[in-house]
Amino acid sequence: MSALTEMRRAQTAAAKRRRQITWLVVLAVLAVLPFVFNQNIFALAVMTQMGIAVIFALSYNMMLGQGGMLSFGHAVYFGLGGFLAMHFMNFIEEGMIPLPIPLLPLIGGMFGMLIAIIIGSFSTRRAGTVFAMISMGIAELVAASSLIFVAFFGGEEGISGDRTTGPNVLSLDYASEIEVYYIVAIWAAIAIYFMHRFSRTPAGRMANAVRDNSERAEFVGYSQRAVRWMSFCGAGFFAGIAGGLFAIAYEILTEETLNVVTSFGVLLWAYIGGIGFFIGPIIGAIFYTFLQTVMSNYTEIWVFYVAIIFLLTVSFVPAGLTGIMMMHLPAYQNGRLKLLFRPYALMAVPVLLFVLGMIGFLELGHFAKLTSAVEREHSLFSIIMNIDSVVPWLSFSIMVGLGIFGMRRLKPGLMEAWETANPTQGAGLKAAAPEKPIEMGKDTAAVEEGAPSS
Structure with missing residues (x-):
C-alpha cells in the first residue's frame, strides 16, 4: 500500500511540474512575441486582437463547452463591460477617478458579472433551446437599447476615450502598441489561468455533470440551476474583462460590440477550435482573427470562407481543429x-x-x-x-x-x-470527439471534457 501511495505522489508531483513548466513556457512566449516580429505595429495589433478574442472565446466556452448552455447573446457581457470601462476611462481623463488604465478590464469584468447575475437568475432555470432563445432575445433587447439610451451607449456613434490621459504607472502612457499588447497579454495569461483552474474545481466538474446529465446531478444533491448560474456568472465576468481590454485597445465602442453578430462570431470561434477541449476556443479565436486581419487584405469574401469552414467543421469534424489534432494522439503515443x-x-x-x-x-x-x-x-x-x-x-x-x-x-x-x-478500432476518433455532439433542442450537451492537464 505504501509503495502505491508513493507512486501516486510521484505521479502527482510530476504532473504538477509539467503544469508549471507549461505555464512558464506560455508566459515566456507572450513576453518575447513582440520581438520575434521586430515590434511590427501591424503584428502587435493582430496579437492584441488575438489576446482579446482568446479571453472572449474561453469565457463563452465556460457556458457552452463546460456548462452545455448554447448562448446567442454572449456579446452582451463583452459589450456592456467594455462600455462601462470606457466611461471609467473618460472619468479618469476628467480627473474624477485616479485609476490606472491597466485596471479598467477589472471594472468591465465586475460589470459583466453583475449583468450575468441578473440575467442568469432567470435564464439558467432552463437549458437547451429555451435558454438559447432567451439569450437571443436579451441580445436583441440590449442592442436595441444601445440606440435608445444615448447617455450610456452614445447612440449610433458610440463612445470613445483616450487611454493616454490616465495616471502613469512605471512612466508608461500606453500610447504605443507594444504597451497595449503587454496589458492584453498579462490579462490574457491571468484569465486563461483562472478559467483553467475553474474547470478543475468541484464547481467546474459539476458543470460538466449537469451538462451531460442534469437529472443525475439533481439526484445526487446538486441544483442544476445553481451550477449553471455559477458558470454563467463566471463567463460574464471574463467576457467583461475582454470588453474592458477592447476599450483600452481601440478606444471606441459602438452598438456592433454587443449585437447578435458579435455573439455569433464567438460561437464560430469556439466551434471551429473545438468546444470539447479547453484549448479549442484558443485555437479557434487565433484562427478566426488571423483570417479576419490577414485574409481580409486579399479578398472581400473572407467571411464566406469562414462560413464554409464552420459548416464543414460542424458537419464532419464536430470536435473542431483541436479534435483533428487529438485524433492523432493515439498514433503518436504508439510511435506510428x-x-x-x-x-x-x-x-x-x-x-x-x-x-x-x-x-x-x-x-x-x-x-x-x-x-x-x-x-x-x-x-x-x-x-x-x-x-x-x-x-x-x-x-x-x-x-x-x-x-x-x-x-x-x-x-x-x-x-x-x-x-x-490506429490498430484499436476508433481509437483516434474516441480520443478526439465526443460520443454525441451538442444538440440545440435538448437540455443536455454530451461533450466530453478533454482539457489538457497543462
Whole structure:
C-alpha cells in the first residue's frame, strides 16, 4: 500500500511540474512575441486582437463547452463591460477617478458579472433551446437599447476615450502598441489561468455533470440551476474583462460590440477550435482573427470562407481543429504517427488543387459581379486574368476535377494507413470527439471534457 501511495505522489508531483513548466513556457512566449516580429505595429495589433478574442472565446466556452448552455447573446457581457470601462476611462481623463488604465478590464469584468447575475437568475432555470432563445432575445433587447439610451451607449456613434490621459504607472502612457499588447497579454495569461483552474474545481466538474446529465446531478444533491448560474456568472465576468481590454485597445465602442453578430462570431470561434477541449476556443479565436486581419487584405469574401469552414467543421469534424489534432494522439503515443506522413503528403496535392480551383471560381465570380463593363481583368494568385476569357474558368474547372479525382483515388490508401497507425478500432476518433455532439433542442450537451492537464 505504501509503495502505491508513493507512486501516486510521484505521479502527482510530476504532473504538477509539467503544469508549471507549461505555464512558464506560455508566459515566456507572450513576453518575447513582440520581438520575434521586430515590434511590427501591424503584428502587435493582430496579437492584441488575438489576446482579446482568446479571453472572449474561453469565457463563452465556460457556458457552452463546460456548462452545455448554447448562448446567442454572449456579446452582451463583452459589450456592456467594455462600455462601462470606457466611461471609467473618460472619468479618469476628467480627473474624477485616479485609476490606472491597466485596471479598467477589472471594472468591465465586475460589470459583466453583475449583468450575468441578473440575467442568469432567470435564464439558467432552463437549458437547451429555451435558454438559447432567451439569450437571443436579451441580445436583441440590449442592442436595441444601445440606440435608445444615448447617455450610456452614445447612440449610433458610440463612445470613445483616450487611454493616454490616465495616471502613469512605471512612466508608461500606453500610447504605443507594444504597451497595449503587454496589458492584453498579462490579462490574457491571468484569465486563461483562472478559467483553467475553474474547470478543475468541484464547481467546474459539476458543470460538466449537469451538462451531460442534469437529472443525475439533481439526484445526487446538486441544483442544476445553481451550477449553471455559477458558470454563467463566471463567463460574464471574463467576457467583461475582454470588453474592458477592447476599450483600452481601440478606444471606441459602438452598438456592433454587443449585437447578435458579435455573439455569433464567438460561437464560430469556439466551434471551429473545438468546444470539447479547453484549448479549442484558443485555437479557434487565433484562427478566426488571423483570417479576419490577414485574409481580409486579399479578398472581400473572407467571411464566406469562414462560413464554409464552420459548416464543414460542424458537419464532419464536430470536435473542431483541436479534435483533428487529438485524433492523432493515439498514433503518436504508439510511435506510428510516421506511417501517416506519406499518405497525408500525397493527399495534400489533390486537396490543394481542389481548394485553389474553388477559390478561383469564387473570386472570379465575385469580381465579375462587381466589376464594370470596362474593367475586366483581375489579379488572382499574382496572375492577371481576364474574366471574359474561357482560359481561367477552364483552368479552375480542371483543377477542381483533378482534385476530386485524386482525392477519390487516394482515399482508400489513406484509410488503410490510418487503420494501420490506429490498430484499436476508433481509437483516434474516441480520443478526439465526443460520443454525441451538442444538440440545440435538448437540455443536455454530451461533450466530453478533454482539457489538457497543462
